[in-house]
Amino acid sequence: MALAPPTIGVFDSGFGGLTVLRELLPIMAGAHFVYLGDTARLPYGAKSRETIARYAVSSGAFLLAQGAELLVVACNTASALALDELKAALPIPVIGVIAPGAAAAALHPGPCSLHPSVLVLATAATVQSHAYFRACAALGLQAYEKACPLLVPLVEEGWIDHPVTAEVLRIYLSEALAEAPTVTTLVLGCTHYPLLKPLIERTLAELNHPLQIVDAAHAAAHAAAALIPPSESTAPPTCSFYATDSIEKFQRLGSAFLGQPLPEVRLIDLGG
């Protein structure tokens, strides 16, 4: 008898986590995904740890009520600041993006453990939490974290392959490589950044400093898939999408993040 198809909850403060879902779809045939973007309360980055934990737990509880047997926290801020609270509050496995991102970086050890071997690009909030620094340190890696506050707005403006974005990347990467010239691996520590991977690779080549690029979204998807028993199904996975407010931007930009057209997004109210 075939196992029932697993239901997997994927949660982000917005639509950035669709880059994690994009990585999950090709490796989890037969699964049903329920995606929640807590758009009414984004961005989580500027908010306090207590507030973020409260928002994340209410989002997780919604996905549990939709039948989720596993929760993927496809949001760096919530992974950095609310993973313990989510694990304590929910009776299902919870996986974030930061530990898998650090573990993937550890597959590419640097030349020397006394100097940083890992460069993490992330939002200001994720850098301030130093969650990647700690996750890397737990694996014996030194990380240098670089806040890149303009990259999310540039991606959301649609300037994925644009001279301005190239110049901003050149500035951020030059500053980071001046501070941490020993790095050999770069972690994309924000769910928006996979869309910039080609431009980041090109900029690093122009700076004559190629790095091994680790996509935390990709790493998290594979870590999540490893927690689910392999399915006998070969049916394409199915998805439901929910947002807490303002689904227009979600619809408009989401398909670029998901890599395919985005079907109906349903509006729900989690209060607050």
Add this chain to the structure above:
Amino acid sequence: MALAPPTIGVFDSGFGGLTVLRELLPIMAGAHFVYLGDTARLPYGAKSRETIARYAVSSGAFLLAQGAELLVVACNTASALALDELKAALPIPVIGVIAPGAAAAALHPGPCSLHPSVLVLATAATVQSHAYFRACAALGLQAYEKACPLLVPLVEEGWIDHPVTAEVLRIYLSEALAEAPTVTTLVLGCTHYPLLKPLIERTLAELNHPLQIVDAAHAAAHAAAALIPPSESTAPPTCSFYATDSIEKFQRLGSAFLGQPLPEVRLIDLGG
């Protein structure tokens, strides 16, 4: 007998409204200002009209409880979407930034009323509301509204006078002037934009298309001052600052917006 010094509430979703307070301070000797940045719930721009009105009314009620006799809504989004609700909910005069900005633009009539004479630069949310378009139309002016989503992040990155910001402005202004070549006046329709005024003037000169620049923050401050009886006091105004979350960024960037060092910011909880 001297009148008691007036207490004036100034409200924004963040610290951008400090550019309005900056314009109020030199023209209102003797006044006491209470500034509230609703940082726990920013940005308002991505949220629905109902949610923004609820947030704005609770912020206005807090300032009323602090003794405000006049409320200055130093926030384009709240001015666009919640001014009527604020006026209905509060027993004091309420003034926003949009009507004064449009009125200031009307002081510089264009050559022809059949084509746009006013270019409004604003956030995507303010443009989507078309509040400036309507406020200008009520004064017989045609406005062309241009969304400039990268300018707030660039200002918050501190890149006020930076080649990347100059290039972004050149792109936005070129696009707007191609769509609306007849404009003669430019309205800074976001409280962050006064910090970019010198760079905007330089970019317009390079594009060989100088425009009369109207600062909605400046116009709103003068409209607010006109509602308060002239004070006999020559004492410098005093200020109290409140925020609902995350005062670190407020403290760090606020002094650039206020044009002077920012004293203590007190954290308050408005719920939500």
